[in-house]
Amino acid sequence: MGKLTLTAFVSLDGVHQAPGGPEEDTSGGFGQGGWSVPYGDEDFGRFVTDGFSRVDAFLLGRRTYEIFAGYWPKITDPDNLIAAKLNALPKYVPSSTLTDPAWEGTTVITGDLGKEVTALKERTEGELQIHGSAALAQSLFALGLIDTLHLMTFPVLLGEGRRLFAEGAVPTAFRHAAGMTTGAGVAIHTYEREGSPTYGSY
DSSP: OOEEEEEEEEOTTOBOSOOSOTTSOOGGGOOOTTTTGGGOOHHHHHHHHHHHTTEEEEEOOHHHHHHHHTTGGGOOOTTOHHHHHHHHSOEEEEOSSOOOOOSTTEEEEOSOHHHHHHHHHHHOSSEEEEESOHHHHHHHHHTTOOOEEEEEEOSOOOSOSOBSSOTTOOOOEEEEEEEEEOTTOOEEEEEEEEESOOOOOO
8 A cells, every 4th residue: 555645845834835836726815825945956966856756646726726737837948857756657536626737647536535535655666756735734634634645845934825724623643754954944854643532631
């Protein structure tokens, strides 16, 4: 059975909205898109490329899928690993509104999310990867289906925007599996899901 992994960019105050550009997601009047871009150094690039070298299939939320589909099919350089993987490998998008995806290799999932993603994990050998896709990630955390979280925390406080872990998230315990800080100050930590939290008192 494959592993479902999430790579997520967050600010110090947990905002996950529009890290990659001003027009990426302005919903709710968010005007600070592109906040992760100044921190994209070699260390950061190496970590991202490393992740893409392990992928077997992608699971993407509709909004993230549309952003990716508008950009990556145009990148045809065979030496660009990220483009090569995104363009060649299967892409799955849970959506009731996406009906006719033009990006080759895309399958739209319309059934029960838990059952469909469990089946996807069962038929994926290595990593089934989610990138961004906050709303989808929140649903999958609630279902206990995300195995590994690569949390990239950027040294910037935004004060507004949608958060990855909103009020009402299902309490979950993780084991810290790896960590590093890039030269530009992005803290990258990998967590493996353990189950329910345990509690005590001091």
